[in-house]
Amino acid sequence: MRHPARRPAALLAALAAAYVVDAALPSVDFERMGKVGLAGSFAGLDLLVQDAAESPFAGVPLDPSTSTLFSRSLEGGLTRLGSTNQGGAIRAGCALDNTFFFAGTFDSFQGTQAKNIASYSPSTGLFNALGGSGAGVDGPVNALYCDEKNKLVWVGGSFDAPTTGGDYVGAVAVFSPSSNSWSAPAFGGLQGGSGAVWSISANSAASSLYFTGSFLAAFEGNGTQINVNGTGNPSVPISSGATTFSRSLVPIDISGANITAGPSSPREAFSDIFNILCPKGDDGPNNTWLARDGAGAQITVRSFKFMSTHGLRLGQTSVEGRGTNTFWYVIFHFPWHGN
Amino acid sequence: MRYIDPATGEEQTCKEACPLASGSGVPYQDYLYADGPRDVTGVQVTLRGYTGDGPGLHLLQLLSDGAEFMLRTSERH
Numbered sequence: 001m002r003h004p005a006r007r008p009a010a011l012l013a014a015l016a017a018a019y020v021v022d023a024a025l026p027s028v029d030f031e032r033m034g035k036v037g038l039a040g041s042f043a044g045l046d047l048l049v050q051d052a053a054e055s056p057f058a059g060v061p062l063d064p065s066t067s068t069l070f071s072r073s074l075e076g077g078l079t080r081l082g083s084t085n086q087g088g089a090i091r092a093g094c095a096l097d098n099t100f101f102f103a104g105t106f107d108s109f110q111g112t113q114a115k116n117i118a119s120y121s122p123s124t125g126l127f128n129a130l131g132g133s134g135a136g137v138d139g140p141v142n143a144l145y146c147d148e149k150n151k152l153v154w155v156g157g158s159f160d161a162p163t164t165g166g167d168y169v170g171a172v173a174v175f176s177p178s179s180n181s182w183s184a185p186a187f188g189g190l191q192g193g194s195g196a197v198w199s200i201s202a203n204s205a206a207s208s209l210y211f212t213g214s215f216l217a218a219f220e221g222n223g224t225q226i227n228v229n230g231t232g233n234p235s236v237p238i239s240s241g242a243t244t245f246s247r248s249l250v251p252i253d254i255s256g257a258n259i260t261a262g263p264s265s266p267r268e269a270f271s272d273i274f275n276i277l278c279p280k281g282d283d284g285p286n287n288t289w290l291a292r293d294g295a296g297a298q299i300t301v302r303s304f305k306f307m308s309t310h311g312l313r314l315g316q317t318s319v320e321g322r323g324t325n326t327f328w329y330v331i332f333h334f335p336w337h338g339n
Numbered sequence: 340m341r342y343i344d345p346a347t348g349e350e351q352t353c354k355e356a357c358p359l360a361s362g363s364g365v366p367y368q369d370y371l372y373a374d375g376p377r378d379v380t381g382v383q384v385t386l387r388g389y390t391g392d393g394p395g396l397h398l399l400q401l402l403s404d405g406a407e408f409m410l411r412t413s414e415r416h
Contacts, residue, residue: 186403240345241360241368249369251400257381265393276399283363283397290395291386297394301401302381308403309379311340311371315398318363322395325388326356329340329370332381 044076051080069093069102069109069120081120082110082127094146094153098123099177101130101153103141115163116141117155119177130175131164131182137173138163145200145209152176154185156197156211167256167304171197171215186307188253192216249310251278258302258336265290270319273299279315288317302336340370361390367398376403 030036038045051057057080062068066083067090073079084090088106095101103117112118114129115136121128129135130153139159146153153175161168162175162182169189175182190197194214201210254277261273269285279287291297309331316323344351345365357370382401386394 239366239368240348241343241365243341243343243350243369243371249371249402252403254401265395270395273399276396278400279398288395288397289399291389291393293392295393296389297386299384299386299396299399300381301383304380306378306380307401308376309372309382310376310402311369312382312384313367313369313398313400313402314359314384314396315367316359316361316363316365317395317397318361319395321391322393323361323390324359324386324394324396325361325390326358328355328385328387329357330383330385331377331379332383333377333379336380 055080067104067106071122081125084109091140091142092144094144096146096148096151096153096177101144101146101175103137103144103155103157105140116157116159117144117175131162131180135163137161142196142198142213143200145202147202147206147209149206151178154200154209156200156213158194158196170195171213172211184305186252186305188256190215249313251313252307252309254301254303254307257304259300261289261297261299263292263295263297265292276315283315283317283319288319290317290319290322302332304336306333341373342368342370356387369402371402 051060062080063083063086065086067088068083069081069090070078071081084104084106085108088109089104090102090106091104093100093102098121100120100122101117102120105116106114106118108114109118109127112127112129113134114127115134116139117130117136119128119130120126137155137157137159138161139157141155141157141159143156144153145156155173155175156171158171159173160170162173164182166182166184168184169187169191171190172185173182173189174185190211190213192215196215197211197213199210199212202208203210255274259273259277264271264273267290270288270290272286273289275286276289281287289299312329314324314327340354340357341350341352342357343349345360345368352373353370359368379401384399386396388394
């Protein structure tokens with residue numbers, strides 16, 4: 001409680017005197033309740049007054065089986081905006097420009113079909129589904145983060161993907177209000193554990209987002225003994241080929257990318273390029289990729305999304321005295337077609 | 340690209356042909372873009388020079404710092 005009311009009983013009495021007590025308010029026998037504590041995150045206490053006569057909710061009682069969105073005026077008065085379907089809940093909300101985004105578990109909001117997330121525009125007074133009529137995400141939402149800088153709404157929860165479909169890992173989706181469209185985050189999403197995100201928050205510079213929840217995010221080293229120098233990232237083993245930046249750099253998951261390599265060794269244990277993205281063991285069979293004898297080779301990684309990359313990490317092989325001496329490196333920065 | 344020469348510990352740059360140190364004593368080498376992060380849709384690594392019967396690799400990863408690649412998704416729209 002940020003501003004604890006030291007004398008709640010006296011405050012309630014004062015408020016009761018200031019307003020005409022509505023007959024619909026529950027009659028509470030405060031005498032018999034003894035001392036009552038009110039806990040939560042709030043800045044004051046008020047009795048809910050009846051909706052104004054011009055409000056569409058005038059005379060409509062609050063249904064406790066729904067979750068209701070209120071706006072608060074500068075004076076502190078609450079105005080009812082709308083409610084979820086029965087059994088629905090609102091768990092998170094954030095504002096971006098002149099739109100308020102809220103989410104939780106619901107199928108509709110104040111008569112507008114929307115799946116677990118919706119927006120409210122105070123200027124029009126309208127509720128909208130995100131990404132198309134009746135759209136949203138296919139499971140509960142626990143957290144929202146409105147990214148002012150990039151004008152994006154980050155959505156976290158226990159869902160697989162937006163109902164509009166697409167390639168998602170799960171638990172995280174990004175909504176762009178400007179295009180009214182959904183996309184997966186660059187890292188795809190989060191899975192493992194319960195596959196749930198419970199909170200999304202930014203660092204003070206708003207340059208990083210932190211996700212909490214139940215998921216597994218494993219960036220393994222090369223599977224050998226990982227040495228930690230005390231302050232570094234334990235997932236990044238020491239290498240004399242590391243740069244001063246290496247400890248803050250993490251590999252991007254490109255296991256979902258289109259990767260071709262050739263000409264490959266005809267030996268099965270050395271011909272799968274995917275084995276070297278995150279090798280499970282030491283340099284050797286099934287942990288190393290070899291080119292065909294006596295030739296150079298080319299490895300091409302095609303991702304169907306833009307990735308912000310700082311560079312490349314290569315690990316040498318010394319299987320049977322082989323090894324790469326020099327390589328050429330080309331980057332692509334145009335969308336691939338034909339996905 | 341910038342990299343550390345494992346033999347000397349000094350930073351070097353390479354433009355077209357980049358060297359990869361031989362032997363098993365270096366778990367990996369990082370090659371970072373000299374001008375900072377780049378938005379890419381893919382990369383191509385051409386293994387040219389080799390020792391022994393042919394080239395190969397034990398590890399291939401693209402590097403990102405978590406903060407950058409998450410917040411740059413607006414590039415996709």
